[in-house]
Amino acid sequence: xxxxxxxVAAWICVVGLFGVATSRNLIHLAICLTVTQSSSYVxxxxxxxxxxxxxxxxxxxxxxxxxxxxxVQALTLTDVVVSVAVVALILALALDAHRLAGTIDPDGLADxxx
Amino acid sequence: MSWIPPxxxxxxxxxxxxxxxxxxxxxxxxxxxxxxxxxTATTALAFLLLWSSEGHEVVHWFGGWQTRGxxxxxxxxxxxxxxxxMCCVIGVVxxxxxxxxxxxxxxxxxxxxxxxxxxxxxMCGFAMSGDLFNLFVWLELMAVAAYxxxxxxxxxxxxxxxxxxxxxxxxxxSYLFAIGIALLYxxxxxxxxxxxxxTLAHGRAGGLVVVAMTLLLCGFLIKGAVVPFHxxxxxxxxxxxxxxCAVLGGVMTDIGLIGVARLYWTVFVAVDRGGAIGDVLLWxxxxxxxxxxxxxxxQRHLKRMLAYSVVSHIxxxxxxxxxxxxxxxxGAELIFLAHALLxxxxxxxxxxxxxxxxxxxxxxxxxxxxxxxVPAAAWLAGTVGLVGTPYVGIYLGHSLIDESAAAWVxxxxxxxxxxxxxxxxxxGARIFLGWGDADxxxxxxxxxxxxxxxxxxxxxxVGIAVVAVGAGLAISVVPGLGQRAExxxxxxxxxxxxxxxxxxxxxxxPPPALxxxxxxxxxxxxxxxGGATVFAVALALAGLYRRRLPNFVSAAGERTLGxxxxxxxxxxxGVVGDYVTWVVVGTAVTGAAWAILLR
Numbered sequence: 057x058x059x060x061x062x063x064v065a066a067w068i069c070v071v072g073l074f075g076v077a078t079s080r081n082l083i084h085l086a087i088c089l090t091v092t093q094s095s096s097y098v099x100x101x102x103x104x105x106x107x108x109x110x111x112x113x114x115x116x117x118x119x120x121x122x123x124x125x126x127x128v129q130a131l132t133l134t135d136v137v138v139s140v141a142v143v144a145l146i147l148a149l150a151l152d153a154h155r156l157a158g159t160i161d162p163d164g165l166a167d168x169x170x
Numbered sequence: 171m172s173w174i175p176p177x178x179x180x181x182x183x184x185x186x187x188x189x190x191x192x193x194x195x196x197x198x199x200x201x202x203x204x205x206x207x208x209x210t211a212t213t214a215l216a217f218l219l220l221w222s223s224e225g226h227e228v229v230h231w232f233g234g235w236q237t238r239g240x241x242x243x244x245x246x247x248x249x250x251x252x253x254x255x256m257c258c259v260i261g262v263v264x265x266x267x268x269x270x271x272x273x274x275x276x277x278x279x280x281x282x283x284x285x286x287x288x289x290x291x292x293m294c295g296f297a298m299s300g301d302l303f304n305l306f307v308w309l310e311l312m313a314v315a316a317y318x319x320x321x322x323x324x325x326x327x328x329x330x331x332x333x334x335x336x337x338x339x340x341x342x343x344s345y346l347f348a349i350g351i352a353l354l355y356x357x358x359x360x361x362x363x364x365x366x367x368x369t370l371a372h373g374r375a376g377g378l379v380v381v382a383m384t385l386l387l388c389g390f391l392i393k394g395a396v397v398p399f400h401x402x403x404x405x406x407x408x409x410x411x412x413x414x415c416a417v418l419g420g421v422m423t424d425i426g427l428i429g430v431a432r433l434y435w436t437v438f439v440a441v442d443r444g445g446a447i448g449d450v451l452l453w454x455x456x457x458x459x460x461x462x463x464x465x466x467x468x469q470r471h472l473k474r475m476l477a478y479s480v481v482s483h484i485x486x487x488x489x490x491x492x493x494x495x496x497x498x499x500x501g502a503e504l505i506f507l508a509h510a511l512l513x514x515x516x517x518x519x520x521x522x523x524x525x526x527x528x529x530x531x532x533x534x535x536x537x538x539x540x541x542x543x544v545p546a547a548a549w550l551a552g553t554v555g556l557v558g559t560p561y562v563g564i565y566l567g568h569s570l571i572d573e574s575a576a577a578w579v580x581x582x583x584x585x586x587x588x589x590x591x592x593x594x595x596x597x598g599a600r601i602f603l604g605w606g607d608a609d610x611x612x613x614x615x616x617x618x619x620x621x622x623x624x625x626x627x628x629x630x631x632v633g634i635a636v637v638a639v640g641a642g643l644a645i646s647v648v649p650g651l652g653q654r655a656e657x658x659x660x661x662x663x664x665x666x667x668x669x670x671x672x673x674x675x676x677x678x679x680p681p682p683a684l685x686x687x688x689x690x691x692x693x694x695x696x697x698x699x700g701g702a703t704v705f706a707v708a709l710a711l712a713g714l715y716r717r718r719l720p721n722f723v724s725a726a727g728e729r730t731l732g733x734x735x736x737x738x739x740x741x742x743x744g745v746v747g748d749y750v751t752w753v754v755v756g757t758a759v760t761g762a763a764w765a766i767l768l769r
Binding site for chain 2: 065069073076077078079082085089092093095096099100103127128131134135138139141142145146149150152153156157162163165
């Protein structure tokens with residue numbers, strides 16, 4: 057089994073987190089969050105991958121034929137749905153921030169601290 | 171009784187859909203009735219579940235996908251007395267908050283109630299779930315509802331900033347959690363918690379398991395606002411409407427700790443060596459209790475002060491869990507119970523002040539609520555309950571934690587709740603009695619206020635606040651509650667019995683006959699509780715009359731405490747990038763500690 061997919065997942069995760077931490081723009085920040093999230097898609101799919109495995113649909117295949125793990129695909133789909141809801145909410149908040157403060161720089165929003 | 175657990179989730183979620191969907195079609199009183207009836211029914215069923223879970227875990231396999239030969243195929247809810255008790259508290263607090271918001275949030279659209287109900291269903295599902303991925307889904311549902319509720323009043327910038335910081339910090343945590351799930355699934359091929367524990371018990375903790383554990387537990391600690399992941403909490407609470415704060419601070423933040431306890435005792439206890447996982451949790455808990463207590467004392471915004479008080483008590487609870495003993499966990503449970511009700515009550519009082527005077531700032535409100543005796547009494551009683559005065563409020567929980575903690579840990583935990591209590595006492599004396607100086611530079615600059623005064627049904631709100639505080643105060647003296655908390659903790663910690671019941675359907679040993687009497691506490695705890703109360707009152711008075719302290723005292727105080735206080739204020743910068751950096755650094759450090767200790 058190749059380690060490449062895992063290295064890719066780790067790289068995507070770190071890059072995404074770096075983006076979230078340093079972003080000066082809420083829309084850019086929301087995209088960085090989805091980048092971080094995509095690392096878990098890559099990870100999940102590479103976890104469930106089986107070499108020469110087919111799609112996990114067993115109608116018309118002979119019993120005992122190899123297939124990739126269907127569970128991780130279900131998890132990935134759920135993950136996608138969850139992240140859509142969160143990103144939609146953050147984008148809506150970014151709109152409000154722009155309306156109220158005229159900026160979508162998170163540093164510019166920080167009127168409360170301490 | 172395995173039909174109850176799904177209803178605790180289905181009733182609020184369906185009611186939420188109905189309220190949101192039939193908005194503008196049904197008359198308002200009918201809508202209100204549906205909302206309150208759904209929350210009340212959920213609470214009543216939670217109490218029924220608590221009663222029926224006494225002898226064994228109530229297990230529900232969705233869609234009838236039972237286990238085959240000890241292997242979990244489907245997704246389950248597995249509810250013991252601890253989880254059922256949590257559902258009861260969640261139900262009570264959310265029901266009170268919903269009734270409160272009937273008049274407090276009258277102008278809000280029905281979406282507000284729908285979001286509250288969605289949060290209720292998600293929290294119950296989270297407390298009951300026996301499946302790792304399911305935990306993640308409930309966590310996200312709860313979080314999305316909470317982000318929307320926090321930013322509900324978007325006419326001003328404050329709520330937007332609070333909701334953005336809350337959403338981004340917590341979402342980062344959730345994504346780390348998702349990666350942890352993937353890693354653990356890769357190692358074990360299981361998602362059911364009982365199955366995961368069984369699989370891990372047959373091997374050593376490899377590096378992969380430690381990384382997965384770090385990501386999973388830190389995901390919960392971010393939800394639970396444990397230092398250094400707590401930075402979002404004050405920003406979010408400060409801007410959320412009072413009933414939302416009551417739910418957030420009373421139950422939703424603390425519930426992250428249930429996740430930690432659940433994962434530890436059903437899964438990671440199998441790879442622990444000499445309690446190393448617990449040691450790190452204990453340290454985090456102590457730091458959280460003291461640091462957040464200090465931060466509470468430095469606030470002038472009532473809701474931010476309450477937010478830090480919540481975080482400080484979360485620290486005490488986490489320390490109780492980190493002790494890994496039966497009494498520690500039972501103590502954390504009892505603190506959760508009392509703290510949820512008391513905190514909700516205090517937020518309700520803060521909401522009344524806000525509605526009456528259009529301000530939430532301690533200094534600006536000074537003396538303006540003179541003569542409001544009932545809210546004043548509720549505030550004072552709630553504060554005393556949170557300090558841990560003997561036989562009041564959180565005292566019983568504190569004393570149980572004392573029993574299993576090392577001698578040096580105990581005073582630090584009491585210090586945390588005394589600091590937070592001192593802040594609340596100071597604010598109460600200033601607002602309701604008009605004591606103290608009119609200005610205090612220690613507390614920072616004033617906040618942008620929402621001068622919007624609300625037309626409220628005041629007696630109802632005061633009544634709800636009094637009910638919440640009264641119930642919270644009584645927790646320590648309810649006969650038999652202490653023993654039942656200990657039994658629930660014992661059941662929660664028994665991984666073997668849990669696995670046998672969930673995976674093989676083997677019945678548990680019958681519960682012992684539990685006495686109905688007030689739990690006896692040690693002399694040490696009485697002294698610590700009394701001492702904490704005296705300390706809190708003294709510190710509150712010192713905070714009120716700082717200017718009248720002798721010169722050499724205030725000069726020495728400024729020299730020693732000034733720089734660290736400025737550092738603390740600077741660290742809580744309100745910028746979300748900093749928060750995410752703290753999340754990453756905190757996760758890395760915690761993980762490194764575990765990697766070294768479990769090597």
